[in-house]
Amino acid sequence: MAPRMERFVSPGKGNGLRSTARIKRGELVYSAEPLASCVSNRLARDVCHRCFTRRETLLRCSQCKTARYCNATCQKQAWSSHKRECKCLQNLLPRIPTDSVRLAARLIFALLKTSKGSSEELYTLEEHESHLNSMSEQKEQGLSQLASMLEMYLQPEIPDLAQEMTSALPSSCQEPLSLIAKVTCNCFTISDAELQEIGVGLYPSLSLLNHDCRPNCVMVFEGTKLQLRAVRDINPEEELTISYIETLSLTEDRQSQLEDQYHFTCHCQRCDSQDKDGLMLSGEEATWRLLKEALPRLEGQKADSDWQALLQSCSHLLSTVGGDVPDENLYKLRMTDMALDASIHLGHWEEALRYGEQTLPGYRQYFPDPHPVHGVQLMRVGKLQHYLEHDEDALDTFKQAFHIMKLTHGDDHPLTTDLLMKMEECRAEMDQQSSSSH
Ligand SMILES: [Zn+2]
Ligand SMILES: [Zn+2]
Ligand SMILES: [Zn+2]
Numbered sequence: 001m002a003p004r005m006e007r008f009v010s011p012g013k014g015n016g017l018r019s020t021a022r023i024k025r026g027e028l029v030y031s032a033e034p035l036a037s038c039v040s041n042r043l044a045r046d047v048c049h050r051c052f053t054r055r056e057t058l059l060r061c062s063q064c065k066t067a068r069y070c071n072a073t074c075q076k077q078a079w080s081s082h083k084r085e086c087k088c089l090q091n092l093l094p095r096i097p098t099d100s101v102r103l104a105a106r107l108i109f110a111l112l113k114t115s116k117g118s119s120e121e122l123y124t125l126e127e128h129e130s131h132l133n134s135m136s137e138q139k140e141q142g143l144s145q146l147a148s149m150l151e152m153y154l155q156p157e158i159p160d161l162a163q164e165m166t167s168a169l170p171s172s173c174q175e176p177l178s179l180i181a182k183v184t185c186n187c188f189t190i191s192d193a194e195l196q197e198i199g200v201g202l203y204p205s206l207s208l209l210n211h212d213c214r215p216n217c218v219m220v221f222e223g224t225k226l227q228l229r230a231v232r233d234i235n236p237e238e239e240l241t242i243s244y245i246e247t248l249s250l251t252e253d254r255q256s257q258l259e260d261q262y263h264f265t266c267h268c269q270r271c272d273s274q275d276k277d278g279l280m281l282s283g284e285e286a287t288w289r290l291l292k293e294a295l296p297r298l299e300g301q302k303a304d305s306d307w308q309a310l311l312q313s314c315s316h317l318l319s320t321v322g323g324d325v326p327d328e329n330l331y332k333l334r335m336t337d338m339a340l341d342a343s344i345h346l347g348h349w350e351e352a353l354r355y356g357e358q359t360l361p362g363y364r365q366y367f368p369d370p371h372p373v374h375g376v377q378l379m380r381v382g383k384l385q386h387y388l389e390h391d392e393d394a395l396d397t398f399k400q401a402f403h404i405m406k407l408t409h410g411d412d413h414p415l416t417t418d419l420l421m422k423m424e425e426c427r428a429e430m431d432q433q434s435s436s437s438h
Pocket of ligand 1: 069071
């Protein structure tokens with residue numbers, strides 16, 4: 001496939017990527033394996049460290065007792081990138097370094113292995129922003145600690161990290177501190193089909209993509225392979241954009257998150273027009289404020305997987321205060337979503353379906369373009385409808401999900417295939433019912 005994108009200087013934003021030809025909505029723009037990647041510590045026991053598949057039982061590396069694999073094949077394939085890491089992990093046990101330190105170490109091993117100049121990337125690590133100059137002192141201190149951790153972690157394999165980096169790496173990557181800064185600013189979160197975060201990875205060319213709160217491209221993963229797809233028709237030489245953050249939030253909150261994490265002020269059309277802010281805050285403020293103020297506590301319960309308490313709080317608030325707040329209100333939508341999560345975890349299917357259906361009008365409003373988050377939400381609701389034998393509703397919901405996912409995930413993605421199968425099941429069951437009722 002001819003390259004469909006090229007780097008250019010985007011006015012006011014520095015480097016960027018633009019299309020080289022007309023791109024239709026739903027088309028694959030770019031696909032890449034990471035230069036380095038690693039499973040999040042949080043899921044280190046649940047996900048294969050090679051293919052990033054979630055499994056009930058995984059084989060454990062007998063040496064570091066940290067890495068886990070689907071089977072001997074995955075383990076064997078992982079060995080060349082795990083070998084040196086394995087020694088470092090063993091040395092530090094029972095401690096395990098943070099995700100960004102493990103990713104930086106994997107990056108260093110990968111860079112030391114590849115010969116210089118062999119990269120086909122549009123953008124090299126050397127050019128990556130570290131933002132060290134614009135960083136607060138506190139943030140820089142945090143990074144310094146990570147850099148010392150990195151040196152300590154790599155000790156068994158690379159006793160003199162600074163020396164080794166100076167002789168083998170390009171000039172702007174020789175300082176452990178600037179390397180770790182680059183890694184934290186440029187790494188991508190790798191998520192699974194249900195959009196749960198499972199790891200982090202570096203995809204150098206795609207670090208050129210600039211942000212827009214209503215982007216024309218989205219990223220979806222298949223294992224660690226990143227796929228960039230257009231969600232709107234794109235003209236030749238038009239800038240390609242993604243959203244760095246969750247777009248379902250208020251302009252003010254998106255802006256402060258972008259400034260804090262990515263060090264820039266967003267001037268996109270959505271931000272300039274404060275698009276949808278009014279709708280997100282619909283209803284009486286005195287009423288929805290009660291929902292807003294309860295959210296941090298509920299998020300804590302969710303983080304602790306305290307589903308019983310979470311469902312109790314959500315359903316209490318939603319049935320008392322929530323009745324007077326429109327479903328589109330952002331805080332009510334977030335709370336309804338948490339109630340959905342909690343009911344699914346507790347196996348309260350009828351209740352889950354009620355909450356799930358209640359979120360859909362909001363999702364439709366807030367995702368005018370095809371978006372993986374919207375597709376996955378429809379699929380969750382469709383599965384509940386299907387399980388509860390509301391076959392006609394389920395088929396309709398799955399169809400809506402398919403219209404989105406054939407564009408965001410493509411026809412060949414396992415999740416799209418899974419969805420088509422679910423639609424077939426619904427049709428077969430509906431046929432069976434109509435024939436048995438005659
Ligand atoms: Zn595997
Ligand atoms: Zn190991
Ligand atoms: Zn914006």
